[in-house]
Amino acid sequence: MNEKVKLIDENGLRVDGRKPDELRPIKMEVGVLSNADGSAYIEQGKSKILVAVYGPRELHPRHLALPDRALLRCRYHMAPFSVEERKSPAPSRREIELSKVIKEALEPAIFLERFPRTSIDVFIEVLQADGGTRCAGTTAAALALADAGIPMRDLVVACAVGKVDGVLVLDLNDIEDKEGEADVPVAYMPNLGFVSLLQMDGMLTVEEFEQALNLAIKGCKQIYKLQKEALKAKYLAIKEEVEGCLQ
Amino acid sequence: MLYFENREIVTPGELLAEGNYIAGNNTYKDGSKIYASRLGLVEYEEHVVQVIALNTVYIPSVGDQVIGKIEDVSIFGWTVDINSPYKAILRATDALNKPFKQQKDELTSFLDIGDLIFAKIIAFDRTIDPILTIKEPGLGKITQGQLIKVPPAKIPRIIGRKASMINMLKRETKCKITVGQNGIVLISGSSPEHERLAIMAIEKIVREAHTSGLTDRIAEMIRKEKGEKQ
Numbered sequence: 001m002n003e004k005v006k007l008i009d010e011n012g013l014r015v016d017g018r019k020p021d022e023l024r025p026i027k028m029e030v031g032v033l034s035n036a037d038g039s040a041y042i043e044q045g046k047s048k049i050l051v052a053v054y055g056p057r058e059l060h061p062r063h064l065a066l067p068d069r070a071l072l073r074c075r076y077h078m079a080p081f082s083v084e085e086r087k088s089p090a091p092s093r094r095e096i097e098l099s100k101v102i103k104e105a106l107e108p109a110i111f112l113e114r115f116p117r118t119s120i121d122v123f124i125e126v127l128q129a130d131g132g133t134r135c136a137g138t139t140a141a142a143l144a145l146a147d148a149g150i151p152m153r154d155l156v157v158a159c160a161v162g163k164v165d166g167v168l169v170l171d172l173n174d175i176e177d178k179e180g181e182a183d184v185p186v187a188y189m190p191n192l193g194f195v196s197l198l199q200m201d202g203m204l205t206v207e208e209f210e211q212a213l214n215l216a217i218k219g220c221k222q223i224y225k226l227q228k229e230a231l232k233a234k235y236l237a238i239k240e241e242v243e244g245c246l247q
Numbered sequence: 248m249l250y251f252e253n254r255e256i257v258t259p260g261e262l263l264a265e266g267n268y269i270a271g272n273n274t275y276k277d278g279s280k281i282y283a284s285r286l287g288l289v290e291y292e293e294h295v296v297q298v299i300a301l302n303t304v305y306i307p308s309v310g311d312q313v314i315g316k317i318e319d320v321s322i323f324g325w326t327v328d329i330n331s332p333y334k335a336i337l338r339a340t341d342a343l344n345k346p347f348k349q350q351k352d353e354l355t356s357f358l359d360i361g362d363l364i365f366a367k368i369i370a371f372d373r374t375i376d377p378i379l380t381i382k383e384p385g386l387g388k389i390t391q392g393q394l395i396k397v398p399p400a401k402i403p404r405i406i407g408r409k410a411s412m413i414n415m416l417k418r419e420t421k422c423k424i425t426v427g428q429n430g431i432v433l434i435s436g437s438s439p440e441h442e443r444l445a446i447m448a449i450e451k452i453v454r455e456a457h458t459s460g461l462t463d464r465i466a467e468m469i470r471k472e473k474g475e476k477q
Contacts, residue, residue: 057304068373109259146259146285152285153284154282155258191260191261238454238458243460
């Protein structure tokens, strides 16, 4: 199957011209939706994702309420126009799985026990998909949670590593994900050094797996820098505008 | 060991200080390390490290004065929306100035759905919903003025250090300004023009809450606006 698609060229570059350990260009913005308590938008390569966060708020239906902490609910959804062939808007098996997996990746970062009997709702809407949406979605969801003023132990950053044509590569795009030999998405809390999501699809040897994990964490740390900048940018712009014009 | 300048913007999870410090608001401690738990401005004071949050939801606290809206009437009292994840309860005995008789008193004749009240929280913890009272002077039904909603995290900024901001606003705009800790502000002035000015000033405070020299800038803005009108 791999004989037809060549994912690494003779110079060792990938289909989109990146080096094996290079991320796609990333753009993040915070506070893009005024109705939501917190929101974020991320562009990672050709993937485009919008995240809205509501809460902590009153939980409906009431019987789901937890007496000792908030309930974190997460919905990962791909827009019908996000992929080339129309995707049915109904939640698919894959989307239900990703909702659960992202929820579990974010949960350890949030002080849920501060808000008993309430809910925190995260809506992740994929506008355009080109691989790595669960990771980009997690990264943006952490941004939106911080923007909503929800107390967190740390931000969560996610990044995937895969193996294509026998080479470990960082931040897979759609074709590398589909045609490659393995895909390892990792979510990471950079200040605490915790991994909160680790999945693997395909085959890697033990040594390769260790290398892959280290490469993913290296990628996460790079994205984390951009994440912090994006959070601060919203307020720094206003600060510069008003304090700058005084002088 | 401190890792930031005073009043620098920090994000959740950033290491703020290490050593013999006390973790203040919006921070948490792990061993001798203090981390931020919210997006905000870091403040180092003596031995306390705290973060002034830029955005929060309102979590009730006993003694807070809040502005709420009656949502439902039951046989023993009212449920009140106080712009918080928790619905507040106002019992008839905390609202009426006479003994409450279920058979005789029609609760909707005192407060009906949609009415606004200025109330104080007298009880709240993790297990029970907040309980309000309107039996103290200054509290009760709101009959006139304009309401504006602001993020609850900005309320301390609207009040200012030793109430400097709010006193300046009242003086300059000649409006009566009632601040609910839950992020709702009531403004009633002698003319719509004064009220408009006060609302404009509060919106500016909310937008620029994290900058320095704000009180002077707001005062200047109000004077300028008033000058143009005369």
